[in-house]
Amino acid sequence: xxxxxxxxxxxxxxxxxxxxxxxxxxxxxxxxxxxxxxxxxxxxxxxxxxxxxxxxxxxxxxxxxxxxxxxxxxxxxxxxxxxxxxxxxxxxxxxxxxxxxxxxxxxxxxxxxxxxxxxxxxxxxxxxxxxxxxxxxxxxxxxxxxxxxxxxxx
Amino acid sequence: xxxxxxxxxxxxxxxxxxxxxxxxxxxxxxxxxxxxxxxxxxxxxxxxxxxxxxxxxxxxxxxxxxxxxxxxxxxxxxxxxxxxxxxxxxxxxxxxxxxxxxxxxxxxxxxxxxxxxxxxxxxxxxxxxxxxxxxxxxxxxxxxxxxxxxxxxxxxxxxxxxxxxxxxxxxxxxxxxxxxxxxxxxxxxxxxxxxxxxxxxxxxxxxxxxxxxxxxxxxxxxxxxxxxxxxxxxxxxxxxxxxxxxxxxxxxxxxxxxxxxxxxxxxxxxxxxxxxxxxxxxxxxxxxxxxxxxxxxxxxxxxx
Numbered sequence: 439x440x441x442x443x444x445x446x447x448x449x450x451x452x453x454x455x456x457x458x459x460x461x462x463x464x465x466x467x468x469x470x471x472x473x474x475x476x477x478x479x480x481x482x483x484x485x486x487x488x489x490x491x492x493x494x495x496x497x498x499x500x501x502x503x504x505x506x507x508x509x510x511x512x513x514x515x516x517x518x519x520x521x522x523x524x525x526x527x528x529x530x531x532x533x534x535x536x537x538x539x540x541x542x543x544x545x546x547x548x549x550x551x552x553x554x555x556x557x558x559x560x561x562x563x564x565x566x567x568x569x570x571x572x573x574x575x576x577x578x579x580x581x582x583x584x585x586x587x588x589x590x591x592x
Numbered sequence: 593x594x595x596x597x598x599x600x601x602x603x604x605x606x607x608x609x610x611x612x613x614x615x616x617x618x619x620x621x622x623x624x625x626x627x628x629x630x631x632x633x634x635x636x637x638x639x640x641x642x643x644x645x646x647x648x649x650x651x652x653x654x655x656x657x658x659x660x661x662x663x664x665x666x667x668x669x670x671x672x673x674x675x676x677x678x679x680x681x682x683x684x685x686x687x688x689x690x691x692x693x694x695x696x697x698x699x700x701x702x703x704x705x706x707x708x709x710x711x712x713x714x715x716x717x718x719x720x721x722x723x724x725x726x727x728x729x730x731x732x733x734x735x736x737x738x739x740x741x742x743x744x745x746x747x748x749x750x751x752x753x754x755x756x757x758x759x760x761x762x763x764x765x766x767x768x769x770x771x772x773x774x775x776x777x778x779x780x781x782x783x784x785x786x787x788x789x790x791x792x793x794x795x796x797x798x799x800x801x802x803x804x805x806x807x808x809x810x811x812x813x814x815x816x817x818x819x820x821x822x823x824x825x826x827x828x829x830x831x832x833x834x835x836x837x838x839x840x841x842x843x844x845x846x847x848x849x850x851x852x853x854x855x856x857x858x859x860x861x862x863x864x865x866x867x868x869x870x871x872x873x874x875x876x877x878x879x880x881x882x883x884x885x886x887x888x889x890x891x892x893x894x895x896x
Contacts (some may be wrong), residue, residue, distance in 0.1 A: 503828025553717050555698040559675055580719050581600065583783065 455480070455502040457524040457531075458514070463487050465518040466497025472513055472591065473499075473506075511548055515539045516589060519573065539586075542566045543575065548590045554580035560570045563592065596891050597704035597711040599893075601722040601758045606765035609729060615886035616730050616879070618896050623881060626656035627894050634687030635661035636679070637714070638670055639695040643855070643877070644714050648691045651884035660687060677706045684709045689892055691884075711890035723887055724854060725758040727880040732811055735850040735872055735877070739766040743808055747773045747801060748835045750780040750816035753852045756815060761782055763793075770795040773805060775831040777822060801834060804839050810846065811893060812837070812874075814853040814860050839864040844878055852876050 447463035466486055473554050475482055482504035491504045505525060514521055525533040545562040556563045556579055565584075568576040574587035604612075619625070635653035637645050647664055652659050661683075662668045669677060676699060683690060684707040692700060693714040700713035700720070715721040733739050744763065746756045750772055762771065770788065771781045772795060780797065788795050798805060806812055817835050822828035836859060837851065853861060853873040865871050889896055 551697060553695070553697050553703045555676065555694075555696045555716075558696055559702065560675060561677070561702060577698065579701045580717070581602070581698070 439513065440568050451529060452500050452502060454527055455504055456501065456506060457526060458499040458501075459491060459496075459522045459524060460490065461497035461499070461518050461521045462493055463495035465490070466499075468517045469499065469514055469521070470578055472517055473501075473510065475499070475501070478504065487515065504557050509546075511537055512540050513591070514542065515548060516586065516591065519586065528540050539567060539570070539573075546592060547575070547584075549577045549580060549582070550588060551580045551582045551583055552589065554582065556580075594892065597700075597713075598722060598887050598891050599700045599704050599711065599713045600720045601725045601762045602720075604722075604762070606870045609726070609762065609765065612883070612886050612890060613730050613733055615889065615896050616726075616882040617734075619885040620879070622887065623654045625654070625843070625885075625896070627889060627896070628652070628655035628657035628688075628892070631657045631688045631892070632686060632707075633657045633659050633692035633888065634683045634692075634857065635659050635663075636668070636683060636690055636692040637663045638662065638665040638668065638676075638699075639693050639715075641689050641693050641715060644721075644880075647877075648712075648714060648723075648884050648888075650889055651881055652691075654881070655888060657688075659685065661678060663708060667745045676703060680707050680711075684686055689813050689888060691888075693694055693724045694797050699813040700764060701876060708754045712887055712891060718752065721754060722758065723880065723884055724755055726887065727876065727883045728755065728759050728813070728852060728854070729762055730879045731850070731852055731872060731876040733757075736810055736848060737883055739763070741769075742810040742888040743768050743769045743771070744811045744813060745771040745773060745806055745809040746780075746815070747815050748838070749778045749821060750774040751778040752818075752821055753815045756780075756813065757784055760787070760793075768793060771805065771809070771833070773799070773801050775817070775827070775834070777824075777827055777831075778817065799834075801837075805846060806849075807844055808846065809849055812849065812851045814851065814857070816856075816860055833859075834858050835865075836862060839868055842868055842870055845870065 483500040485498035487495045519539055521537045523535050523537055524531045543565040547565050549556045564578040565575040568574040568583050574583050576583050635649055649659050680703045689710045691712040691714045694716050697717035697719035700716045704711040748757055821830050849870050850872040851870055
């Protein structure tokens with residue numbers, strides 16, 4: 439509760455749109471880039487190094503009149519696995535969900551293995567989660583494992 | 593478009609492995625069966641591999657099929673810049689099944705997704721060579737009478753050797769105990785040691801390769817230590833002869849011990865081992881034929 443109040447003081451209310459919360463501060467700008475916020479016309483508020491009990495320092499992004507597709511949400515989870523996404527309508531949070539890494543990731547990640555067929559043919563990539571605890575993904579094609587920290591987005 | 597393909601040893605259940613080995617045993621009794629009469633097997637070797645290609649093509653011929661294909665990408669349209677997808681689409685409209693070798697990892701998986709006919713992976717780069725693993729399993733089962741509870745020593749290049757990695761994966765179904773014997777530079781990668789831990793597979797590791805270490809082995813699986821794998825050539829010179837099996841080392845080994853090697857061998861098995869009844873690498877290669885006949889029939893849904 440306390441944290442919410444504090445947050446309300448730091449960031450003004452949103453009528454309709456999306457609040458992406460609990461972004462680890464060091465991942466904030468990666469998420470900003472990922473969502474192409476620089477190219478958006480919407481009213482955007484970005485909070486950096488806000489205080490958070492859970493994370494120490496966190497980032498927060500508020501985007502007015504903008505809602506996200508599943509694909510876009512999945513992308514966020516690859517950069518920052520446990521952010522919280524709030525959907526706001528008429529000042530009310532109508533949906534609050536913790537972004538979770540999907541079991542399978544279609545065409546979002548480039549395989550790091552240069553000898554992988556996906557880097558040599560015009561085709562989509564597919565990864566699946568090999569180990570959720572260690573954040574390890576596995577390429578469906580070359581079967582090489584990669585840690586989330588080492589991935590490159592397409 | 594989905595067909596029943598044979599791409600990765602990791603796709604196979606324990607039951608599937610055992611049933612393929614049973615079928616292979618029937619082909620050993622009688623390799624010549626005309627069950628594929630009138631069928632065409634595509635043999636697409638984008639990367640040369642004479643040994644594997646001859647084995648697949650012999651299997652196809654002994655099953656009564658005809659073979660089309662190429663033995664080197666230089667003679668295929670891949671040199672003109674054709675994508676793998678286009679080549680596979682074209683050949684899969686001619687052939688009933690395709691065996692393919694490709695230098696790129698994941699090529700067979702991708703081909704299996706675009707092909708109208710089953711794909712058999714005959715090696716995709718450093719990734720998989722599942723028919724090799726099946727013939728290794730066949731050789732182990734045949735010489736030991738079982739796959740269960742065996743003590744398997746893997747020797748040499750355990751870092752890059754895909755055959756040892758695939759064998760390790762496949763053996764998870766059969767309660768093995770492993771001994772990893774390699775120079776430090778070519779140690780079994782962490783990924784596979786974690787795999788053993790996760791699957792409760794006991795293993796030991798050593799850099800020493802001597803009589804004592806192999807005394808309790810049921811299977812010794814030798815691999816080649818290749819010079820090009822070493823960043824430091826001094827290091828290579830130091831270890832190159834340390835992982836060489838000689839006949840004298842076999843004196844006190846178990847009666848049922850058999851020595852396997854995926855071949856080609858260079859000098860890691862001394863020639864004086866060849867006449868020892870425990871040497872099994874040449875028969876092992878021959879078993880590839882029966883296993884490949886079984887795989888071809890399986891993907892085409894033909895029961896033997």
